[in-house]
Amino acid sequence: MTVVYEDNHVIIVSKNSSEIVQGDKTGDTPLSETVKQYIKEAYAKPGNVFLGVVHRLDRPVSGLVLFARTSKALPRLNAMFANGEVHKKYWAIVKNQPPQMEGTLIHWLVRNEKQNKSYAYEKEVPNSKKAILSYRVISKSDNYYLLEIDLKTGRHHQIRCQLAKMGCPIKGDLKYGAKRSNPDGSISLLSHSMEFIHPVSKKEIAVTAPLPDDNLWKSLTKDF
Secondary structure (H helix, E strand, O other): OEEEEEOOOEEEEEEOOOOOOOOOOOOOOOHHHHHHHHHHHHOOOOOOOOOEEOOOOOOOOEEEEEEEOOOOHHHHHHHHHHOOOOEEEEEEEEOOOOOOOEEEEEEEEEEEOOOOEEEEEOOOOOOOEEEEEEEEEEEEOOOOEEEEEEEOOOOOOHHHHHHHHOOOOEOOOHHHOOOOOOOOOOOOEEEEEEEEEOOOOOOEEEEEOOOOOOHHHHHHOOOO
């Protein structure tokens, strides 16, 4: 992980594609514990370190994750996420050309817990949740397209599922139809930028994630 921003109340880190945000059945050390350890050592804090998890990224996704450092900031950040006041943009690399250079996708997603997978439908079906995102192509190479995604709702595997439904599975995402995996087990989806009004100081915070250390990412973003 890389620390991108920190103050007394919040900390934003960029996670690697192999890291889990919270503990799961794998027993691997979660990012939340790594961040706690960083705070403990950086500020020589005795005893337990408070850290509130306010959102998650899928394990194979890299990029920005925001945590609360105080019990004052945590409920405010939770409310901000619930109300869509934290503006996040994602970058995704896909192999297939999207039907349009930009557009809005609206689907109804049904989550299958056993498969840990979501399925997208054009119309509302039982147990479905409405999912909305906007995308635009911001770069392309001979074989790939780089999309910027503005997520309007936060559903399980939403970007992965909706892009696959459009016919553009994310590079490396075998679960949603990519032909082959990425060598490091990642999928080419990055939580790229985040903007919000600080829950305590009320100043505007705007951060971007470092790019993955990967030649394809570098070639698709060389003009930015």
